[in-house]
Amino acid sequence: MDLKASYRTHIEELSKRSAAILKDLAREGREFRGIVFAAGGDVLYHADDQPVPFKPSFHFARWAPVKGPDHLLVFRPGELPTLVKVVPRDYWYETPPDPEHPYMTSLCVETVADAKAAVRAVGNLEGLAYVGPDDGTARALSIEEERVEPEELMARLDWDRGLKTAYEVECIRGAVRKAALGHAVVRSDAEQGRSERSMHAGYLAATQHLENEVPYTNIIAWNEHSAVLHYQSKQIQAPSATLNLLVDAGASVYGYASDITRTYPQAAAHRVFRELVNHLDTLQRELVKGVGPGRSYLDLHETAHRGVAKILCELSILKVKADEAFEQGLTDPFFPHGLGHHLGLQVHDVGGRQQSPAGGTLEPPPRHAYLRTTREMAAGQVLTVEPGIYFIAMLLEPFRQGAHSSAFNWKLIDELLLCGGVRIEDDILCTEQGREDLSRGSVPGHRG
Numbered sequence: 507m508d509l510k511a512s513y514r515t516h517i518e519e520l521s522k523r524s525a526a527i528l529k530d531l532a533r534e535g536r537e538f539r540g541i542v543f544a545a546g547g548d549v550l551y552h553a554d555d556q557p558v559p560f561k562p563s564f565h566f567a568r569w570a571p572v573k574g575p576d577h578l579l580v581f582r583p584g585e586l587p588t589l590v591k592v593v594p595r596d597y598w599y600e601t602p603p604d605p606e607h608p609y610m611t612s613l614c615v616e617t618v619a620d621a622k623a624a625v626r627a628v629g630n631l632e633g634l635a636y637v638g639p640d641d642g643t644a645r646a647l648s649i650e651e652e653r654v655e656p657e658e659l660m661a662r663l664d665w666d667r668g669l670k671t672a673y674e675v676e677c678i679r680g681a682v683r684k685a686a687l688g689h690a691v692v693r694s695d696a697e698q699g700r701s702e703r704s705m706h707a708g709y710l711a712a713t714q715h716l717e718n719e720v721p722y723t724n725i726i727a728w729n730e731h732s733a734v735l736h737y738q739s740k741q742i743q744a745p746s747a748t749l750n751l752l753v754d755a756g757a758s759v760y761g762y763a764s765d766i767t768r769t770y771p772q773a774a775a776h777r778v779f780r781e782l783v784n785h786l787d788t789l790q791r792e793l794v795k796g797v798g799p800g801r802s803y804l805d806l807h808e809t810a811h812r813g814v815a816k817i818l819c820e821l822s823i824l825k826v827k828a829d830e831a832f833e834q835g836l837t838d839p840f841f842p843h844g845l846g847h848h849l850g851l852q853v854h855d856v857g858g859r860q861q862s863p864a865g866g867t868l869e870p871p872p873r874h875a876y877l878r879t880t881r882e883m884a885a886g887q888v889l890t891v892e893p894g895i896y897f898i899a900m901l902l903e904p905f906r907q908g909a910h911s912s913a914f915n916w917k918l919i920d921e922l923l924l925c926g927g928v929r930i931e932d933d934i935l936c937t938e939q940g941r942e943d944l945s946r947g948s949v950p951g952h953r954g
Contacts, residue, residue: 507676510608516673517587517612520569525583527662536658540582542631542647544638547575547621559718562761563638564851565663568674570609571760574602576621578643579613580628588614590624607760622646635659661865668848668857669886675935677762678849678888679944681721682933684757685764686948688713692726696751696770702726702740705753713757721763722853725754732769732926733896735843749775750925756853763853765890766945767931778821778918779925785820786895787951789813790930793845794891797934797941803879803889804870807845810893814841817895823922826913834910835873839901844870844877846890849933854878855888887936888944896927 528538545562560575569579569587576592589609593601609615618624625646636644636654644654670678688709695705705726710717727737728745732752754767771780792813796806815831818824818840824831831837848855858879861868868880879889897919905914930951935942 512673514612516671519671538635539633541635543579544643545577546639547641565637567761571605571607586614590627591617662863664856665863677759680759681757681764682945682948684713689949692753699744699748701744703742706740721756721758727752730926733898748772766949767929769928783928785817799885801883810845811837840895846892847878849888883936885938889934892931894929897923
């Protein structure tokens with residue numbers, strides 16, 4: 507990728523889209539002369555002098571990949587966006603390193619020493635909207651309360667975040683390639699039976715990330731830990747029997763995230779569980795083919811449940827027909843999360859449930875309340891596809907004594923509880939022609 511040219515086109519595209527949004531709002535009677543995007547300031551832990559690890563506000567980060575707090579970016583239609591960059595003079599902490607990125611060639615950049623100087627540098631912002639944290643910056647900029655993240659503007663900006671520019675897609679590609687280095691190390695370490703914490707350290711070293719630089723807390727889970735959907739503890743000691751390893755870990759490039767999950771059943775795992783992973787991998791590949799413009803992600807999610815039902819019945823985990831298993835909700839305790847989500851600057855990126863650019867919410871049906879994506883798929887969206895099958899005692903327990911208890915093979919289920927669960931996740935770009943799998947070529951499946 508020609509980063510300089512790609513980023514310049516990205517800024518031109520964001521400027522064009524933002525101007526169109528402001529023009530659209532003006533027709534509706536909400537007129538803004540521009541937008542000031544604030545990175546946000548440092549926040550301290552309660553009753554402490556230690557700062558919470560800083561992340562810039564995501565709408566600001568879409569324009570400028572600079573690290574550290576207090577920066578401001580001013581957009582006015584027809585003008586080159588201006589970045590007021592804060593580089594503090596401080597001997598307590600080092601200055602945040604400047605990224606190896608050509609952002610200065612596409613923005614008007616002014617450098618100042620602190621947040622107060624940044625406020626002075628932007629000058630008169632009368633008539634502009636403010637987008638950023640409510641940390642006092644808008645008041646310091648003398649922006650009226652009704653112009654601070656107005657709902658109509660935020661809805662349109664959130665919606666637009668779902669439609670990635672070519673530059674944004676390339677950043678996600680880069681994050682995938684970086685994550686692939688970590689996944690390869692963990693996969694190798696798993697064969698040696700290393701501990702979760704040791705593999706996590708290896709992942710960070712391979713991806714050249716600090717702990718607070720990964721886009722989300724890595725999930726590196728042996729055995730029954732793999733059935734905890736957001737497992738974050740990492741045991742110091744390896745388990746005495748290594749049955750199954752689930753790795754859900756991504757990386758970040760210029761603020762953009764990758765999000766990839768692989769499951770590696772070991773030789774000692776139950777035979778049925780190893781077959782289960784194979785079947786789910788096949789299902790996931792079929793579900794990826796369902797990504798395309800104009801299609802319903804909710805329909806794809808229900809297709810995933812029907813596929814899970816078929817797997818559970820074929821492996822005699824459930825003792826009924828697949829259609830009955832789906833209709834009676836018997837797949838729900840095995841697959842209790844949504845099929846996927848939008849991916850970008852945020853791992854769970856904004857706009858997935860949004861009804862239209864003007865706002866509104868498309869709530870998922872009660873049975874699938876955790877589904878994060880109900881918005882129709884469109885070219886430019888990057889989505890995850892991540893079906894799972896888990897053996898979670900607390901979710902299965904109500905079915906042991908319920909009306910459908912006889913439909914479950916409890917003896918086999920109790921044996922599979924020791925293996926935890928399986929999830930397989932890839933990052934998929936929706937294109938005009940259909941889709942592009944951004945991650946499978948870099949991070950092979952467990953059979954790859």
